[in-house]
Amino acid sequence: MAQQERARRTRELILDAAAEEFALRGYADTTMHAVVARTDMTKGALYGHFPSKEHIAGALVQQALEAWRALRRHCETPDLTAAAALEALALGLADRLCTDVRFRAALRLTADRRPYGADAPDVRPYGADAPDVFEDARQCLISLVRRAQQEGAVRPHPPEVLAQLLLVFVYGTLHASRRGAEDEPLPGWEEAWRVLIEALTTKAPVEHRTRKHTFPKES
Template identity: 45%
Template structure:
């Protein structure tokens, strides 16, 4: 058990180091050597945990899917108000993007990792489709106006990723982190214009990364 725990901890260190390298250098410039040097390992020792750079990137992508799934399980419980679930999941995911270098690395990988483009596309499609379904439920069950759910989901994802590049990490004028004031403003704006956008159907779905 002690050996397994050491192996698990080493794997976690390797994944964090890989995420830091991918996030700062991108996939093409990142090397296994750079990851190993970041945590004082030999390249051979690192290969004992991950056989290639591609496998490191793939593990981070799969972890991002698990992060999304765990957020859904945490907030989308039976009987929950769909509007509140939507807001909680979006803000939770956005905050994780701000604080979790592993999740941020997948954003960089999504832009420049052609060898894993399909895996990344699948995760992004899963997230956006889940958001669109939550929007539909919120429109059916509460006061969210009938904007095209796919377009609302796309907007939410654009803002989530855009916060990574905003000044001061997306902090608002009241000092709140993670862009919470921005989310409050966005959800309020989406709720106030009754009937707007009702003629656009179900557009805005995802067909690729």
């Protein structure tokens, strides 16, 4: 049991170190040597747990998918209106990005592997068959926007456009950083959300709508 616990801790250490590198540099510019340097272990010990960079990235992407599904279950409860669920989901995604380096790294990995433009190559060096967290989130947001519009809580813009705007807000928290601080998200994203949601909603001022959410933290 003690040996199993040591192996588990070593694996977690590797995932944390790799997440720091992936979040900062992306998949292509992250090296196993850099991951080893962050862990203070031998390269042989690292390869004993993960045979390649691809396997580490795949593990992080899978964890992000599980975290996203947990967040979605948490936000789509029957007692919430669609507008409240929409708010909880967007804030929950932003919260994970700001507080969980593994989730932050995995979403960057997921975004990096998506092709840009009709003629761009579909480069998927890892997890090629894994569901796309961004696409799943987009479809979920579109559905919630439609429901919120039916409730009369969100302005009647195309749901696809509003969902894309919300994803831009969420993904923007990944790249907004303090000057001179390595990969440190900019504070104030909750206030940015209040400004955005006030522009989208049709009725009460945002201060009457926005409430503090407690999000699931399982990894």
